[in-house]
Amino acid sequence: MxxxxxxxxxxxxxxxxxxxxxxxxxxxxxxxxxxxxxxxxxxxxxxxxxxxxxxxxxxxxxxxxxxxxxxxxxxxxxxxxxxxxxxxxxxxxxxxxxxxxxxxxxxxxxxxxxxxxxxxxxxxxxxxxxxxxxPRNEVNRRRNHAEFWAGKAELESYPQALGVDLHAQCNMVPRCVYCAWDETKRIEGPAQNVAVGPETLLGYGPFFDNARELTNCSYAEPFLSPRIGGLLNLFAERGIWLEITSNGLVFGPAQRAQVLGRRIRLYVSLDAADSRTYASLRTDAFARVCENIRQLCQLKRDHAGLPEVLLVFMPMKINLGQGVAFVDLAKRLGADHVVLRPLEVTTATPLIDRALQTFDYREQTLPWPVCCRIADQMHARGWEIGQSVLSQMSFGVEEETFAARYGTPICSEPWLKMYPLRRGFIPCCYSRHAIAPWGTPPEQVWNSPFMKQLRTDLAAGHLNDHCRSCTTCPIVQRRLYVEAEKDRHAASDLALDRSR
Ligand SMILES: C[S@@+](CC[C@H](N)C(=O)[O-])C[C@H]1O[C@@H](n2cnc3c(N)ncnc32)[C@H](O)[C@@H]1O
Ligand code: SF4
Ligand code: SF4
CATH class of the missing domain: 2.60.120.260 (Galactose-binding domain-like)
Structure with missing residues (x-):
């Protein structure tokens, strides 16, 4: 030995x-x-x-x-x-x-x-x-991590991960009831017609060269892009991990050949454990999408288990009670993970009718503690049957633990990632607030006054106005919940004092 x-x-x-x-x-x-x-x-x-x-x-x-x-x-x-x-x-x-x-x-x-x-x-x-x-970009990764740890506002390093926007069209018609499609396309404006291919990303220079991971953040079905093959080849050549979400409607031999054996985390949005609920949210193709997933999961066994396949479940009133059945479904289809993702409320969306159900955001959104209970039930079922269940609701928990112990920033997003999207550069994955238009050179945004102030506030342990406006961010949700509880206790103590 x-x-x-x-x-x-x-x-x-x-x-x-x-x-x-x-x-x-x-x-x-x-x-x-x-x-x-x-x-x-x-x-x-x-x-x-x-x-x-x-x-x-x-x-x-x-x-x-x-x-x-x-x-x-x-x-x-x-x-x-x-x-x-x-x-x-x-x-x-x-x-x-x-x-x-x-x-x-x-x-x-x-x-x-x-x-x-x-x-x-x-x-x-x-x-x-x-x-x-x-890899070439390892030196940058180490420097970037050190700058995050030190809470630096102005960075010499480049982000380790980029949010990208590979396509802008979607084959889901009518659109999914919860999708902020119209609002997003209005914000994207002419940028939705711009073709994004390998040359677009290579044009980001060191921002692309230093990226180890990409997350596709498009409001679109990315596998419809005529340039997707070239893009996936470029990512494979560079050993980049890609996170990409698909509606799974069209996932036949051509799409499978593009992803098999590659460093891809493929999320497929389902949000339902049965065809009736799926039809109320999306369309009547539940069986087809499930079969596409099952075939991919079977074939990837001969390709080093890649891509990783993750099935997305957003807890809402309409699928309340389906969490455990969803975990069972993922197991049957052979998916690697179930992923819980919080529903975002987009204020501009009106009531939507689909499959004889009316989808009303305000009514569909579940309180945070209820979402946490659903997550617990799904985790428990996962343990029981050997199905991995991940939760994007625990986003940022590790950073918060480090922040409490070592005084590091309470969120790493503005250090480690950057999001040059068609709807504009957003400062973090939970933001709907663009700080620069599509097409702005990334170097003008990375150390802009907005980003430096955001980093300064997070390094000081504060959620600033930007963060407080991102109400679906789990870090924000957890902190606002704790603050509200404190206020509630303070108010009841005061009432008690007065009554004495
Ligand atoms: C915009 S879609 C684009 C990819 C693909 N078309 C799809 O549906 O999976 C990306 C992800 O956003 C999710 N999404 C859509 N509307 C949402 C909302 N209001 N809140 C949270 N996630 C949402 C979808 O379920 C999907 O998992
Ligand atoms: S499939 Fe995706 S992009 Fe298309 S409408 Fe649904 S959520 Fe939006
Ligand atoms: S809203 Fe603030 S805390 Fe949440 S991800 Fe964005 S920058 Fe981080």
Whole structure:
């Protein structure tokens, strides 16, 4: 049992003995300083590539790498496992590593040793292997994460993820009852006629080059785009993960061929566990959509399980009581996950009649605690039958925990993501407020006064007016609920005092 090492190299000072990690792989803890000796430099593989796990939550810690006491590079550590590389100059046979500080006692779980990081493997590598393990945009990701952690308002890094708008037309006619179609198309104006293809995204320069994930945020059916094949090829070439939502109406062999085996999270909107409810919300094609999903889920087993298939359920009055049946349906169809998504109320939408039901937003929206109860029931059913259930209602919970413990910003959206959409640049995924029109160069928006103020407020732990207007944001919902509860208690205490 030993960690992988280049054949001649020896562990120098600062290493603890081998241990087995949670995934069954061997690692060694280092101390705060450690060394690697007798490295036989191979000109065809001139890099040392280390697989390191950092238990530091903050990305503030660094490892300085010295070759025979000459500083070579500094690695900024990110939480979790990652690869780090250094080029070894000719004639060097010892590398020393110095961590900026040892792991604090609170993170060592009573281990009395002076610990640094966990190292799983060290190997010699050529440039192609380094790029395979450390993509070009990894440096940006680490810098971006550090700027978020520090709560910086003006960023040198680029977003790690982009919201994109791949298409603007939809085959659902009439439109789904809850879709803010008319309002969105009015806001998009002429931008809805602009063709978006690979060249559009390549035109974003470093904003696209540094994106590791894309989320398609179109009000449209994206698989209708004549450019979707070229776009998916471009994302595959760059190893980009794509999140994309489809109504699943047309998902035959051509669409399946475009997504099978690819890094795609494909969300299919259903919101109903039976054809009657589906027809009241969308159309009468429930059986066809379910069959499309079932076939895709079966075929993807021979393609490394990709794309991931997620079935969307928005709790509302019309589907109240169908949550558990929806989890069962996902299991039968072979979907990877059920996803709960909160319904957004778009004020401009009038009452809509469909399949003999009238859809009234105000009546359909469920109070937050009711949505949480539905989520609990669906999670419980998922546990029972072995079906993963995710909830976008727990959006931001991890950041809030970190914020309470380490004073980091209460939401990461304005640091990690950017949304250049046809309806304008929106500052976060829950916003309907455009801060710049479609076509604005991204560099004019990223560090604009609005974005800097939003970051400053979130870093100070405040929801500003923009956030408070995004009433479907789960972070906002949770905070407003807590504030309302506090006010209620304060008012009842006051009433009690007066009555005494
Ligand atoms: C606008 S659609 C576009 C993709 C595709 N046409 C579809 O229906 O899945 C993207 C997602 O937005 C959701 N959506 C539509 N209206 C919504 C609303 N009022 N509140 C929350 N989500 C909504 C849809 O259910 C879908 O999951
Ligand atoms: S299928 Fe999607 S884009 Fe089309 S009307 Fe329905 S929700 Fe809107
Ligand atoms: S509304 Fe505010 S808290 Fe919610 S996602 Fe947007 S920026 Fe973050």
């Amino acid at each position: 030993e960690i992988a090492l280049p054949c001649e190299a020896k562990l120098g000072h600062g290493w603890f003995g081998p241990e087995v990690g949670a995934g069954g792989q061997t690692f060694r803890w280092t101390s705060a300083h450690w060394s690697l000796e007798d490295i036989c430099r191979d000109p065809s593989r001139p890099y040392v590539l280390c697989t390191i796990e950092s238990n530091f939550p903050a990305p503030n810690e660094r490892i300085r790498v010295l070759a025979d006491d000459r500083p070579m590079t500094e690695w900024r550590l990110v939480h979790g496992r990652g690869c780090y590389a250094v080029a070894i100059p000719p004639g060097v046979d010892t590398l020393t590593f110095r961590l900026s500080s040892p792991l604090p006692a609170a993170l060592k779980h009573d281990d009395p040793r002076l610990l640094g990081v966990k190292i799983y493997a060290i190997k010699l590598a050529n440039q192609a292997e380094v790029l395979e393990h450390i």
